[in-house]
Amino acid sequence: MALPLNREAEYLNALFSLTLNPLQAKDAVALVASLGPEERSEFLSLADSNHVLVRGLKAVLQHPDSAANVELRSWAKQQIDKEEKRISTALVYLHAICEELETANCPTTVMKSLDHYPDLGNDLDLYSTAEEKAICDVMTGKFNAHIEPRSWGDRLAHKWNFAIPGLKESVEVHVQRLGQMGEHTGLARRFVTRRVLKVVENKTYHVPAPEERIVVATLQRMYRHFYFRVCDIVNSAAIIESGELNFQELQRATELAGIWPGVATYLTIVSDHVQRYRGIPLSLPEFVLSAARFGGKEIKPRARFLRVPVLPHGAALYTYQVTQAAMRGDVPGTLRLSLLPYLASAAAVAYKVTGSDKGVW
Known part of the structure; x- marks a missing residue:
C-alpha cells in the first residue's frame, strides 16, 4: 500500500537527516520514537527501499536522545541484527561468485552493491568483460543458478539475472556493456581495467x-x-x-x-x-x-x-547523448540509443495493459 505523500516525504526527510547529518538528527530520532508498530513497519520498508536501513537505525542508536528510550533502542537493535545477518550471508555468496568467475578467467567487478555497506541492496550487481556463455556456465555449473527470463532491454544491455538456491538476492551481471541500451563499451571496460580492491567483512573484492x-x-x-x-x-x-x-x-x-x-x-x-x-x-x-x-x-x-x-530534463540528457554518439561516428551506439523511445513506448503500453513493464525493460 502506497504511503500518503506527506508522510512519505516526512520519512525520506528523516532518513536524509539521519544519514547525512546524524548529530543534528534530533527531530528525526523523535519522529521514529513516536511511530506506532504499523508506521514503523512503513518506515523500515522505505529505509530498506532506499538502502539505508542499517545506517539510519545506527544513527538513531548513537544519538543522545535515544539513550533513555529502552523500547526504541531494543527495536532498532533487533532490526539492525536481522538486516546484518542477511547482509553477511549475501556477502559470503558474493565473494564465492567473484572467486569462481575470476578462476574461470572471467574478470569481474562488483558495482554499486558494496557502496551501500554497511547496508546492501536487494540484488548483487556485477560487471564482467568475459563472454556471456562463460559467465552462464560458471553460475549454473558452480552455483546451480537459475537464469531468470530476460526482457528486451536486458538483451540489448547484455544483462543477465541469476537466482541462486539459498541466496535471497538476485545476482545481476552486466556483460561487456553498460547503459540502458548497452550503448557503452569503451566506458564499460574501465570498470575492469581501472578496478581497485576493497575489503568488506574480511573478504576482498574488486570494485570500480x-x-x-x-x-x-x-x-x-x-x-x-x-x-x-x-x-x-x-x-x-x-x-x-x-x-x-x-x-x-x-x-x-x-x-x-x-x-x-x-x-x-x-x-x-x-x-x-x-x-x-x-x-x-x-x-x-x-x-x-x-x-x-x-x-x-x-x-x-x-x-x-x-x-x-523525464520531461524536459531526462529527455534533454538523452537527446544530447544520442547526438554526441552520432557526431563521433559511433554507429552501433547511435542505433542502440535510437531504439530507446520505441522501447519506452512499448513499456508504457505494457504497464497500462498488464500493470507491469516486465518483459520490456
Missing part, C-alpha cells in the same frame, strides 16, 4: 575506481530510472569527500561517452542535498557546476524516491 562509481550511479539515476534513492546521495557524498575522486579524469571519460552533462548534474544534485541537511555544499569544481543542466530543487519525493522529471 571512484570515477566509475560515479559513472554507474549517473547511468542508473539520470539515464535509466530517473529517481534517486537516499543511498545515492549518501554514497556519492562520501566518494566526493574522500578526496579520491579525480574530477578531470571523470570529465574526460564521460565527455567521450556523451554523458558529461548528466554526470555534472548528478554531482550537483548530490551537493545540493548535502547543503540542505548540513548547511554547506560539497566542494565541487566550477567546471562541474557550470556543466550541470539543473540542480536538486528540480527533484521531488514521490513513490518512495526522489524523482527526476
Whole structure:
C-alpha cells in the first residue's frame, strides 16, 4: 500500500537527516520514537527501499536522545541484527561468485552493491568483460543458478539475472556493456581495467575506481530510472569527500561517452542535498557546476524516491547523448540509443495493459 505523500516525504526527510547529518538528527530520532508498530513497519520498508536501513537505525542508536528510550533502542537493535545477518550471508555468496568467475578467467567487478555497506541492496550487481556463455556456465555449473527470463532491454544491455538456491538476492551481471541500451563499451571496460580492491567483512573484492562509481550511479539515476534513492546521495557524498575522486579524469571519460552533462548534474544534485541537511555544499569544481543542466530543487519525493522529471530534463540528457554518439561516428551506439523511445513506448503500453513493464525493460 502506497504511503500518503506527506508522510512519505516526512520519512525520506528523516532518513536524509539521519544519514547525512546524524548529530543534528534530533527531530528525526523523535519522529521514529513516536511511530506506532504499523508506521514503523512503513518506515523500515522505505529505509530498506532506499538502502539505508542499517545506517539510519545506527544513527538513531548513537544519538543522545535515544539513550533513555529502552523500547526504541531494543527495536532498532533487533532490526539492525536481522538486516546484518542477511547482509553477511549475501556477502559470503558474493565473494564465492567473484572467486569462481575470476578462476574461470572471467574478470569481474562488483558495482554499486558494496557502496551501500554497511547496508546492501536487494540484488548483487556485477560487471564482467568475459563472454556471456562463460559467465552462464560458471553460475549454473558452480552455483546451480537459475537464469531468470530476460526482457528486451536486458538483451540489448547484455544483462543477465541469476537466482541462486539459498541466496535471497538476485545476482545481476552486466556483460561487456553498460547503459540502458548497452550503448557503452569503451566506458564499460574501465570498470575492469581501472578496478581497485576493497575489503568488506574480511573478504576482498574488486570494485570500480571512484570515477566509475560515479559513472554507474549517473547511468542508473539520470539515464535509466530517473529517481534517486537516499543511498545515492549518501554514497556519492562520501566518494566526493574522500578526496579520491579525480574530477578531470571523470570529465574526460564521460565527455567521450556523451554523458558529461548528466554526470555534472548528478554531482550537483548530490551537493545540493548535502547543503540542505548540513548547511554547506560539497566542494565541487566550477567546471562541474557550470556543466550541470539543473540542480536538486528540480527533484521531488514521490513513490518512495526522489524523482527526476523525464520531461524536459531526462529527455534533454538523452537527446544530447544520442547526438554526441552520432557526431563521433559511433554507429552501433547511435542505433542502440535510437531504439530507446520505441522501447519506452512499448513499456508504457505494457504497464497500462498488464500493470507491469516486465518483459520490456
